[in-house]
């Protein structure tokens with residue numbers, strides 16, 4: 001089943017003297033139950049693509065469909081709901097709220113989820129953190145955690161509302177091999193549960209886990225590995 | 227989202243932003259300034275009010291160059307009439323302390339303790355302040371002044387020998403009056419019968435004539451000073467009206483002591499300008515800092531955005547944060563103001579009962595709380611409106 005469909009999307013950045021083409025006429029279907037790895041040199045447009053897929057950025061032209069619905073036709077309210085319920089983001093630098101404890105960070109997406117209104121959000125957040133191996137780090141602030149631990153908190157936060165699409169922009173870029181492996185396995189598990197997982201990475205080890213490897217160059221998909 | 231979560235996020239945001247220390251400080255300073263200005267204004271106003279409405283000196287009109295027999299006492303708003311020289315006299319006690327004796331009709335005063343003039347037969351009696359000062363002319367409210375301030379009750383029915391040129395009589399204090407009611411802040415004024423003042427005046431006149439004769443000069447021009455009638459009015463607010471009425475009848479009239487109304491108006495304008503200045507200053511600085519604070523917020527706002535928070539929620543969190551800011555700074559301001567108030571009273575050793583009390587304008591606390599709310603709301607409103615539509619674009623700009 002198609003989770004994300006992009007159709008002829010282009011993204012231009014208009015600078016003073018030049019126009020940068022970050023995405024150049026990309027069309028593709030991302031399906032549930034598959035893990036996609038997007039590779040390519042720095043500046044090839046990977047982050048731009050992921051941000052467009054996650055509705056954090058708008059393409060200059062072309063369409064993006066999430067579960068068959070055109071993002072361009074949604075109100076900002078609907079887009080926010082999609083970000084909250086359907087998409088989980090994982091970033092290279094974790095992007096945790098430094099003023100909140102680990103479990104409070106995980107609570108953030110749940111606070112605005114109507115589904116959780118009657119449930120004990122705090123308990124739920126702690127359960128997620130335990131599941132990801134942070135049993136004794138619940139009350140720590142991000143600054144008190146290692147990079148690997150922070151990224152685990154970020155993953156727990158990304159899956160807090162059980163989204164069906166996971167977008168990860170170089171999630172293991174700052175991590176050592178052990179943590180990298182742990183996180184890749186986690187992402188693989190999620191894929192096996194039926195989620196659509198899209199990962200941007202430089203690392204070729206990741207290919208072992210992926211269902212599809214996409215190479216990008218100058219804003220274009222140049223080949224789709226298996 | 228439930229309110230407790232709004233509160234949770236706003237509290238997190240408030241207590242973790244260093245910029246809020248500056249915001250809080252600014253609001254505290256502006257609150258203290260507003261409290262100070264309004265309290266000062268209230269204190270000043272009460273002094274003006276008391277001295278204008280109560281002090282006998284501010285209710286006196288002098289009518290110049292008139293016949294001694296002219297009777298204006300039946301006029302509207304006139305309490306009683308006397309001549310300029312027969313109104314009040316400086317006298318000394320046997321210990322060389324000075325007192326001012328003021329001559330009034332027997333039923334003019336209200337007495338707090340003891341008896342009134344019309345209740346006793348004796349001639350030389352006087353009514354003094356409930357707390358009164360015995361010494362040289364007091365110049366300021368210092369410790370020396372406080373030491374020489376006596377409780378009138380200790381002196382009731384006691385006698386003083388009062389002296390003036392060619393005059394010496396034993397005077398008994400028969401009653402006590404409230405100093406703020408008749409002679410505002412004058413702690414060495416005692417009231418007596420008008421006839422006694424005339425006696426003193428005559429004795430002084432005799433004395434002057436003797437002196438003059440001893441010097442072998444021409445003493446014809448030394449006479450009882452007729453010519454200036456003194457009118458004590460009932461209502462100070464109608465002083466201008468009465469003055470105009472007399473002027474229309476051809477008299478030359480001047481007030482004995484006056485705080486000119488325009489001076490008060492001028493003062494009110496200055497106070498208003500100060501308050502507005504404080505508010506504008508706070509607003510400007512808060513606005514600048516809130517803009518910075520919003521930028522500081524940017525990274526967190528971007529995280530919220532990615533997690534699906536809409537602008538309304540973020541704006542509400544910011545507003546709630548500004549309410550917390552106002553509450554925290556108001557509480558601190560009130561505490562600081564209380565400390566300042568206690569310290570001021572301690573430093574100046576002002577006994578509230580006797581000296582001009584320093585009023586605290588409690589209204590100013592409410593006012594400054596409301597102002598700080600409005601200021602922080604407005605500055606956040608403008609800061610949001612400037613940043614709002616660019617949040618999504620910023621997100622792309624930011625390295626995430």
Ligand SMILES: Nc1ncnc2c1ncn2[C@@H]1O[C@H](COP(=O)(O)OP(=O)(O)O)[C@@H](O)[C@H]1O
Pocket residue numbers: 013020021022040041042043044045046047048049622623
């Ligand atoms: N906000 C921006 N303004 C201008 N140019 C940008 C902006 N974001 C990205 N770019 C440009 O778009 C191209 C693609 O960037 P990006 O998607 O970040 O690449 P990648 O993630 O593959 O390294 C780059 O040439 C980059 O310089």
Ligand SMILES: [Mg+2]
Pocket residue numbers: 046047048
């Ligand atoms: Mg990138």
